[in-house]
Amino acid sequence: MRPLRLLNPVLFAAGLCVLIVSASPACGGSDYVWWEGEDFATSTFPKNNPFSPASLGANAQLLSGGNWLNANGKTGIQPPTASWKIVVPADGDYAFWVRKFWKHGPFKWRFDSMPAGEWRECGPDAALADDTQLKKFVNANWVSLGSVQLPKGARTFQVELILGNGKDWGAGFDCFVLSKGPFTPNGKTRPGVKTGKADDGYFAFEPDSDTFRPDALLDLRFLNEPVAGQNGFLSRHGKDITLGKQPGGDTKPARFWAVNVGLSNATQDRASVDYLARRLAKLGVNMVRFHSPLWSDADPTQIDPKKLDALQYFVAAMKKQGIYTTLSFYFPVWADGQKLGLEGFDGVADKKPFALLYFNPKLQSIHRGWLRQMLTSPNPHAAGTPLGQEPAIGMVEIINEDSLFFWTFSKKSVPAFQWAQLEAIYAQWLTKKYGSTAAAMQAWNGERAPGDAADRPALYEAYHMTAAGVNQGGSGKRKRVGDQVQFLAELQRGFYDTATKYIKNDLKYGGLVVASNWGVADPAMLNATERWTYTAGDVMDSHGYFEADHKGDGSAYSVRVGHTFKDIAPVTVPSLLPLRFQQVADYPQIISEIGFTQPNRYRADAVFLSSAYGALQGVDGMFFFAVGSNYLLDASIQKFQVASPAFVQSFPAAALAYRRGDVTEADPAIHQAVPLPDLWGMKGGFGWSQDALDQFRAKDVPPGAAIAGQVDKIDSLTSYIGPIVRTYGPDASQSAQRDLPRYLNRDAKTIASLTGQLRWDYGKGLAVMDTPCAQGAAGFLAAAGTIATSNVRVAMANDYGTATVVSLDGLPIAQSRKVLVQVMTQDQPTGFRAEGGVVKDLGAAPFGIRKVAGSIELLSAGSGAAAKVTAVDSNGYATAAKVATKPTAGGVRIDLLPDVLYYVITRP
Incomplete structure (x- = not known):
């Protein structure tokens, strides 16, 4: 047995070194017990050490103590066991956690004080609470083992691996912790310990666990209903989503500031789920999108009861905090057509059943079965009320990211047997339209396609439905396509x-249904068609990501050493942002996945821009992808990352302004009428065009006027002027668009909103918001000098960041008695290093935030002498930090502190 590493105070009992550390007051003064995996008392693990510190190089320091107990081997041996000696400081109920090698090495465990023969298990589906990459495919993750009742005194803790038959195995144990107080999984950090580690120019972001005290100066829980769905299901009223019937029978439009979550969040211990719900509400979130399959691994045609139970508890926990849940349960990428029993997948390399749900009766029956089990099973965590009868279920999504108009509509993705089945349905459709398939061929001027049969014309793959594909033939091909x-x-x-x-009818669900959210092979040719198919549901949805030229093996889903990228500020490239919507008249619009991926040091402006320009366009829901840690404190850099501080800690001001509608929704900048025959005629013109302004320059359009008539080109930056709204016919001449050059100057690289509340200089990389209740700027602030809005003067020395001022009481800033000042700069894991755009070191916890420098002046109706400025911590509580202020003729100036993100200003 190796000697245990000791921290004061250290207790010795029964001749054993036992670690008991008194946590800081921020953790409630509770004690915890921490022990290292490699400091075992006994072990039958094989001596091989495949991921020893030597194999991890410098990343060994990411392990607690720089080492761990790990091994691998073949089954057929006795399951390896290990035991540790510890001392429990007091009788009580302890939260128990292990930091282990990903989901590898399922095991059973027990303390000697447990009843004889009682073991508990940590299975291969263990929910990972955080993530630290040690090397490619080797990660250390905290996993909750639940709670355990332990008596005071010396104890023996044992583990035994659970080995599957005929399989190789691997396992690793870094450390364990018993905690009587809150424990926030965050790399190798112990409870209550603040490392203070930060790169030069950064401060360490190491917040305390939030205890949700009532004295918080910044807590947006009040924006949510006391209980989500308390007045009934969400409903659609024209283009708005409305809450259930309010007192008096009125409806109340609502917007949703939302995040994506999954089974990895829902299957955490219940305390972690409850914490996430309360923390999200505090930050201004009022909806989550649960995006995970629920089917059983053993029989994917059936819902797994344990997974469903986790979801049911998760929904109940969110509901208590006024947060709605959207259900996304089917994505072809998750599924295996062969395991689902679908014909034609034997011997096929790609077994993902793309496109099949639209026409395959068996898969449609399985899909209905999933829905029925998910929506009608009694919820034991909500007095038996099934999810389909639960008003806190805001939306149900039919399918995620699939379409008959995307590139996956190909013979490579759809097995030959299934493709033939679809062609048979097509032949029936043609016979109904033309009288026979022969007549259809005649109508196409004899246009032939590979695979044509006399009674069954072949279907083209997706490419042929693009402009390039259509233009490869003559009028006959255009008609056929x-x-x-x-x-x-x-x-x-x-x-x-x-x-x-x-x-809705069979399962009696009373909320909103979302059809899908995917793109198409050629947006200018097919986007309007795709959106028309969604009109069978209640809500228009889309997905969009901004990626900073990230490349390398596995870069589609991970960040690794050796990957290349560029630091690109979203504020400099508006044409590449997922903030441009072509909406359908009288339908709500959401974006159920929006992401600004890592690595990229310039991410803070994304939240500011999403809030401002989502509100300008009247978008009803912004769903950021995706939550990692339930404590919203990620230990490492992740590809899709909400819980890095520059992102999630930017939520409060942005969520409040967005949900309250501080940026006025503009009238449509473009109204496009699209007759359905134009879609079938393959006329195109329903996407973005860089030369769309030319028609304005060629005409004499009075300022503020509009051009009436068919819109066949849409400038890609129009959405930042005002909404683009589409109707489906019947007369394209009923279209109109505003005098866009008045608001958009491509030469100067500036955009102004129709409302006059937003201005954007993407050449300089600066966006400014100026409304009565919310004002601020994002982008390259130092180069801009003093940035003036109606009631705010921003003077930042930081090269890049955001500064936002919002009224907390709903009054205009000039009269508000409680105002939030929020700033944000760049962030990165401590030690993150890139050279020449190549990732050299991923870094580790804690994240650091670049130190803040500058001042913000608030102008008000009277003198600033009576204003009280309080520095607020990341959980919203007042700190003792002294803020230097100076009353000015018009208000008060605040000298920003280097490590403070929030200030609350109160006026008498």
Whole structure:
């Protein structure tokens, strides 16, 4: 046995070194017991050490104590065991955690004080509470083992691996902790310990666990209903999503500041789920999108009861904090067509059942079965109320990221047997339209396609439905492709219509249904068609990500040493941002996945821009992808990352301004009427065009006026002027667009909103918001000098960041008695290093935030002498930090502290 590493105070009992550390007051003064995996008393683990400190190089320091107990081997041996000697400081109920090697090495465990023969298990589906990459495919993760009742005194703790038959195995144990107080998983950091580690120019972001005290100066829980759905289901009223019937029978429009979560969040211990719900509400979140499969690994045609139970508890926990849940339960990428029993997948390399849900009866039956089990099973955590009868279920999504118009509509992705089945349905459709397939071929001027049969014309793959594909042939091909597009669109919309009616009529669900959210092979040719199919549901949805030229093996889902990237500020590239929407009239619009991926040091402006320009366009829900740690404190850099401080800690001001509607929704900048025959005629013109302003320059348009008539080109920056709204016919001449050059100057690289509340200089990388209740700026602040809005003067020395001032009481800033000042700069894990755009070191916890420098002046109706300025910590509580202020003729100036992100200003 190696000697235990000791921290004061140290107790010795029964001749054993036992570690008991008194936590800081921030953790409630509770004690914890921590022991290292490698400091075992006994072990039958094989002596091989495949991921020893020597194999990890410098990353060994990411392990607690720089080492761990790990090994691998073949089954057929006795399951390896290990034991440790500890001392429990007092009788009580302890939260128990292990930091281990990912989901590898399922094991059973016990303390000697437990009843004889009682073991508990940590299975291969263990929920990972955080993540630290040690090397490629080797990660250390905290896993909750639940709570355990232990008596005071010397104890023996044992583990035994659970080995599957005929399989290789691997396992690793870094450390264990018993805690009577809050424990926030965050790399190798012990409870209550602040390392203070930060790179030069940064401060360490190491917040205390939030105890949700009532004296918080910044807590947006009040924005949510006391209980989500307390007045009934969400409903659609024209283009708005409204809360259930309010007192008096009125409806109340609502916007949703939301995040994506999954089973990894829902299957955490219940205390962690409750913490996430309360923390999200505090930050201004009022909806989550649960995005995970629920089916059983053993039988994927059936819902797994344990997974469903985790979801049911999760929904109940969110509901208590006024947070709605959207259910996303089917994504073809998660599924295996062969395991689902679908024909044609034997011997096929890609077993993902893309496109099949739209026409395959067996998969449609399985899909309905999932829905039925998910929505009608009694919820034991909500007095038996099933999710389908639960008003806190805001939306149900039919399918995620699939379409008959995307590149996956190909013979590579759809097995030959299934492709033939679809062609048979197509032949029936053609016969109904033309009288026979021969007549259809004649209407196409004899246009032939590979695979044509006399009674069954072949379907083209996705490429042929693009402009390039259509233009490879003459009028006959255009007509033939148009017929195929009409057939596929009616088939896809027909499925959505049938599924929506099943959910609402058969399963009695009272909320909103979302069809899908995917892109198409050629947006200018097919986007309007795709969105038309969604009109069978209640809500228009889309997905969008901004990626900073990230490349390398596995870069689609991970960040690794050796990957290349560029630090690109979203504020400099508006045409590349996922903040441009082509909406459908009288339908709410959401973006259920929006992400600004890592690595990229310039991410803080993304939250500011999402809030401001989502509100300008009247978008009803912004769903950021995705939550990692339930404590919203990630230990390492992740590809899709909400819980890095520059992102999630930017939520409060942005969420408040967005949900309150501080940025006025503009009138449509473009109204586009699209007759359905134009879609089937493959006319295109329904996407972005860089030369769309030319038609304005060629005409004499009075300032503020509009051009009436068909819109066949849409400038890619129009959404930042005002909404783009589309209707489906019947007359394209009913279209109109505003005098766009008045607001958009491509030469100067500036954009102004129709409302006059937003201005954007993307050449300089600066966006400014100026409304009565919310004002501020984002981007390259230092170069801009003093930035003036109606009631705020921002003077930042930081090269890049955001500064936002919002009224907390709903009064205009000039009269508000409680104002939030929020700033943010760059962040990165401590030790993160890149050279020449190549990742050299991923760094580790804690994240650091670049130190803040500058001042903000607030102008008000009277003198600033009576204003009280309080520095607030990341949990919203007042700190003792002294803030230097100076009354000015128009208000008060605040000299920003280097390590403070929030200030609350109160006026008498």
